[in-house]
Amino acid sequence: VGRVLDKIGMKAQDTSELFFDDVRVGADALLGGVEGQGFFQLMSDLPYERTIIGLSALATMEGAYQATLDYVRDRKAFGKPIAEFQNTRFKLAEIATQIKVGRAFIDRCVEDLVAGRLDTATASMAKLWGSEAQGRVVDECLQLFGGYGFMNEYMVARMYADARVQRIYGGTNEIMKEVISRAL
Ligand SMILES: Cc1cc2nc3c(=O)[nH]c(=O)nc-3n(C[C@H](O)[C@H](O)[C@H](O)COP(=O)(O)OP(=O)(O)OC[C@H]3O[C@@H](n4cnc5c(N)ncnc54)[C@H](O)[C@@H]3O)c2cc1C
Structure with missing residues (x-):
């Protein structure tokens, strides 16, 4: 095992x-049951991974939104709450x-995934849209915190750093566009 890599976000995860x-x-350590099919077995799990990334993106947006709502109702500037x-x-x-x-779309993806009918392109849309929206939303939430938004002690700052990798891992968003465009 190599060293624990020093990431800009997701500090809780080594x-x-x-x-x-x-x-x-x-041979007794064969995973997946069928020899020579490893890559296909891995591929068959990709819609699951992409849906999970879309879902966690949405959950983060909901959390950031709630934290921001609480903050702007409390924080006063020019004599009134910034809300x-x-x-x-x-x-x-x-x-x-x-x-x-987003909730309507992602919930539909989860339903389809559970029912075994979620296609790869739609799962890629969940990952692409979710992670892009997460980046935008968390950035806008952070802005409403002003200077505190840049401080790691505020959850929104950590959410901002954590959000960045969502567009990279699980297949980059450029690869998601490749996958989606091939299915058009
Ligand atoms: C925190 C973290 C956790 C990770 N966890 C895992 C894990 O558990 N398991 C695992 O297997 N991997 C994991 N990864 C790896 C991750 O999936 C890859 O980093 C990611 O898929 C991108 O691959 P790459 O880093 O080789 O980038 P590259 O493939 O080198 O891409 C560099 C740039 O080129 C672009 N690019 C590449 N190919 C194309 C193309 N065909 N068309 C257009 N643009 C292209 C990319 O979109 C990107 O912008 C993790 C990465 C991180 C940062």
């Missing part, structure tokens, strides 16, 4: 490289709309 040098694996400024209300209205629309 990430390391694993090296397999001069390893001999016995009363039109910009704050409009930003939150946009965020709430993205969450509501």
